[in-house]
Amino acid sequence: MFSKSTEYALRATIYIARQSSIHKKVSIQEIAEGIGAPKHFTAKILQQLSNKNAQIVSSISGPSGGFYITEEASKKPIYIVVEAMGENTVIESCVLGLPNCNDATPCSMHKSYKGIKKELLGMFKNRTINEVANSKDCLTPVYFNRNK
Amino acid sequence: MFSKSTEYALRATIYIARQSSIHKKVSIQEIAEGIGAPKHFTAKILQQLSNKNAQIVSSISGPSGGFYITEEASKKPIYIVVEAMGENTVIESCVLGLPNCNDATPCSMHKSYKGIKKELLGMFKNRTINEVANSKDCLTPVYFNRNK
DNA sequence: ATTATTAAAGATAATTTTGTCCTTAATTTT
DNA sequence: AAAATTAAGGACAAAATTATCTTTAATAAT
Numbered sequence: 601m602f603s604k605s606t607e608y609a610l611r612a613t614i615y616i617a618r619q620s621s622i623h624k625k626v627s628i629q630e631i632a633e634g635i636g637a638p639k640h641f642t643a644k645i646l647q648q649l650s651n652k653n654a655q656i657v658s659s660i661s662g663p664s665g666g667f668y669i670t671e672e673a674s675k676k677p678i679y680i681v682v683e684a685m686g687e688n689t690v691i692e693s694c695v696l697g698l699p700n701c702n703d704a705t706p707c708s709m710h711k712s713y714k715g716i717k718k719e720l721l722g723m724f725k726n727r728t729i730n731e732v733a734n735s736k737d738c739l740t741p742v743y744f745n746r747n748k
Numbered sequence: 749m750f751s752k753s754t755e756y757a758l759r760a761t762i763y764i765a766r767q768s769s770i771h772k773k774v775s776i777q778e779i780a781e782g783i784g785a786p787k788h789f790t791a792k793i794l795q796q797l798s799n800k801n802a803q804i805v806s807s808i809s810g811p812s813g814g815f816y817i818t819e820e821a822s823k824k825p826i827y828i829v830v831e832a833m834g835e836n837t838v839i840e841s842c843v844l845g846l847p848n849c850n851d852a853t854p855c856s857m858h859k860s861y862k863g864i865k866k867e868l869l870g871m872f873k874n875r876t877i878n879e880v881a882n883s884k885d886c887l888t889p890v891y892f893n894r895n896k
Numbered sequence: 897a898t899t900a901t902t903a904a905a906g907a908t909a910a911t912t913t914t915g916t917c918c919t920t921a922a923t924t925t926t
Numbered sequence: 927a928a929a930a931t932t933a934a935g936g937a938c939a940a941a942a943t944t945a946t947c948t949t950t951a952a953t954a955a956t
């Protein structure tokens with residue numbers, strides 16, 4: 601569904617948010633290992649998530665530094681991560697990739713996809729980063745990288 | 749959601765099915781123009797859809813030749829197109845891309861995504877190629893490439 | 897038979913995505 | 927102040943995806 605970049609972005613955000621909720625900052629090293637993603641590639645993604653436009657994750661250099669997410673940011677919908685990675689179109693556009701598909705001039709799948717798209721969008725827009733990160737639905741202690 | 753290849757594959761299949769339902773064969777040229785995809789790339793995709801494993805579209809070389817879909821094939825679910833392109837995982841796997849995510853060891857989004865995934869899968873598995881191609885939901889005479 | 901038309905197949909190229917490496921800057925600890 | 931630790935940023939490389947081009951094979955019409 602999403603690109604690797606966006607998958608990593610979501611996983612990283614959730615990982616950091618979990619640690620931040622117990623007031624822990626985490627290093628790129630730890631994040632990368634925790635989410636099962638290449639270290640330097642993870643670094644690049646974290647830059648995108650922390651830049652001026654996105655401001656989803658925060659960071660501090662130097663020893664005892666690392667990444668964290670403010671309480672304010674963690675109250676925003678998880679959707680902003682997808683948006684920051686520029687992949688909100690994945691959820692919002694036509695299944696057949698038609699640029700001119702809409703309610704007025706629908707493609708063959710438009711009607712059946714419309715409701716699903718709405719739910720999909722809701723899944724990202726109606727749940728905050730914090731809610732997702734600390735979801736009770738996910739009972740396992742370590743979320744990612746279990747098979748390492 | 750899907751790669752360009754799969755989008756083109758779905759569009760091409762629908763386009764051919766529509767023409768086949770009025771007993772018309774169509775050339776690569778016509779298909780490519782009709783769906784708004786590069787000609788030679790479309791040809792490659794049609795090869796994938798017509799090969800021994802897939803057998804979704806049929807073709808005949810030479811003048812008055814072209815592509816068509818048999819009545820039998822058009823009764824199969826549109827899902828087989830996605831499958832032939834090797835992208836059924838897009839619909840069937842974890843949103844976060846975790847290989848070990850399942851009901852027993854769910855990721856943070858698993859529960860909320862589960863129902864959506866089921867609907868998404870149903871959209872492709874419960875509708876035949878013919879149903880999608882000749883859907884009454886789509887009223888516009890030309891499905892694709894309207895802005896050319 | 898020859899020519900024209902069409903798909904099949906293979907080679908190559910461009911672009912995008914993914915991944916790695918190295919240097920620099922910031923910050924803390926000693 | 928010096929050393930150590932961490933993120934930031936830029937350059938580069940590998941792989942995958944998307945796109946193009948050329949030749950060959952099949953088939954029909956002339």
